[in-house]
Amino acid sequence: MKRIxxxxxxxEAEIADLVALHLEKEGYQMIKVSDGREAIEAIQSHSIDLAILDIMMPKLDGYEVTRQIREQHQMPIIFLSAKTSDMDKITGLVLGADDYMTKPFNPxxxxxxxxxxLRRSAMQLNQPMTGHTSVLEAGGLIIDPDKRTVILYGENIELTPKEFDILYLLAGHSKKVFSVENIFQHVWGEAYYEGGNTVMVHIRTxxxxxxxxTNKNKLIKTIWGVGYTFNG
Structure with missing residues (x-):
């Protein structure tokens, strides 16, 4: 069996070594690099299942690395950064990161x-083989879960993995209202942990x-005080 x-x-070598130490104990294979350019080279030459990125790195920062990853890969990306402002977190999530942790952190x-x-990513990879997925068409949208493509009035819409999952969840249950907690649990595949801002940022983008x-007839409708619903 292929090791993850x-x-x-x-x-920061100390941070990389600490992260590697704890993840290697779980049986994962680690590749450590010290700048953004090396990160891109590692992704091009190895089969990477998940990336943990600092933001402030030499040569290419974590934002640019994420942008380049998302041009070709759907692997989960976690930012691990000393930058703690909401804008830093929003920027990372908008570019396609799946999670954002600040330093100092609990290993x-x-x-x-x-x-x-990784569990969520494995479920997505195996999903097309289950035979239970279906193409959704509503409100000018065509959402194909197997190809993970979204077409709006004939135009291909590029979404991050989490944006796609949120849209497919809402569109697949038209008119049902999902709370922020429900969306987080369905899309992130884990217990809700103050992920409200994360969900709202993804909904916004x-x-x-x-x-x-600029469209008053929104496909994703806010039900104030409750959550979100698909209005297609």
Whole structure:
């Protein structure tokens, strides 16, 4: 059986060694690099299952590394950064990261989050083989879960993995209202842990990509005080 390979990109050797120590205990194979360019090279030359990225790295920062990863890969990405502002977190999530942890951090919490994202990723990879997925068509949208593509009025819409999962969840249960907690548990595949802002950021960027920042007839409707529903 292929060992799961995790990339840790951080120019602080002590942090990279600490992360590797705890994840290697779980049986994962680790690749450590110290700058963004090395991170891209590692992803091009190895089969990486999950990436843990610092933001402030030499040569290429974590944001640019994430942008380049998302051009070709759907692997889970976790930011592990000393940058703690909401804007830093929002930027990372908008670019396609799946999670954001700040330093100093609890290594055991990081391990738990890594396991949760790998579990969710494995479920997505196996999903097309179950025979239970179906193409959804509503409100000018065509959502194909096997190809993980979204077409809106003939135009392909590029979504991050989590944006796609949120849209497919809502569109697959049209008119049902999902709370922020429900969405987090379904899409992130784990217990809710103050993930409200994470969900709302993804909803915001998803709406923008669907052209709903200027469209009054929103496909994703907010039910104030309750959650979100698909209005297609």
């Amino acid at each position: 390979t995790i990339l840790i990109a951080d120019d 055991m919490e990081l391990v738990a989050r890594v396991k949760a994202h 998803l709406r923008k990509k669907l052209g709903e920042d």
